[in-house]
Amino acid sequence: MKKLISYKLVMIYLLAIFIGVMVGYLINVKDREQQKTEKNITYEQKITSQQEALAKKLISQSKLIFETKYLENGEIVREVQNLTPSLYGKSKEEIAKIYSSWKVKSFDEEEIVLYREKEGLPADYYIISSINGYVVLLKSDGNGNKEIVEKTDIPLDSLTPFDRERVMENIITKDKDEAYQILANLSS
Structure with a gap:
């Protein structure tokens, strides 16, 4: 019986030691995390109004x-x-x-x-060019793309050599009215 009591006491002591070690370990880990956090804190200077x-x-x-x-x-x-x-x-x-x-x-x-x-032209520029042998009016979108505004019935072959060369190299204008004026001059 005495052996059983001493055996129980030894187990209680060991359990108490184990719990003490675990509590100490957890407190130590928590302290280290708190110290890390304090080191990472940056202190900001107050800005006056x-x-x-x-x-x-x-x-x-x-x-x-x-x-x-x-x-x-x-x-x-x-x-x-x-x-x-x-x-x-x-x-x-x-x-x-x-x-x-x-x-x-x-x-x-x-x-x-x-x-x-x-690459390309700024947005809202007008280009007089040719597609499939006819004069067309294109508009730039600013991203290098051009959309067809109007397909004319003016054949490229009907233009003077000077005008044909200009259209083949693209006539560029900022103004829509100016582009239509150029188209009117090309058709006459």
């Missing part, structure tokens, strides 16, 4: 300019936007990563100019 107002003023005055050079006619189209708060404070390299299909042409506090070259 005057600094915030100045930053907003700079953002509203700064410009983001997109320049696209269309290779078919060499025209450069500029699109100007206000600099968004998400871009303020970014470095030239960070801007280049964000707009990876553009080249950073210039970079300063007042404006960021991004540049690219693109």
Whole structure:
């Protein structure tokens, strides 16, 4: 009987030691996680309302300019936007990563100019060309594609050699009225 009691006591002691070790281990793991979290915390400097107002003023005055050079006619189209708060404070390299299909042409506090070259013509340009031996009027969509606006009944063979050459090389105009005036002159 004495052996049974001592056996039970040994088991209780071992169980108590096991529980103590596990509790100590869990407390240690929790402390390590808390220390890691404290190391990863970054302390931010408080921004005064005057600094915030100045930053907003700079953002509203700064410009983001997109320049696209269309290779078919060499025209450069500029699109100007206000600099968004998400871009303020970014470095030239960070801007280049964000707009990876553009080249950073210039970079300063007042404006960021991004540049690219693109095939085709700017949007809403009119092209007088020929399809299947007839003069047609096309319109550019700005992405290198052209849609047919009007198929004329003017045969290419009926044009003077000079006009035929111009149509074969494409007559490009920004204005729809000017394009129709050219078509009227070609038909006479």
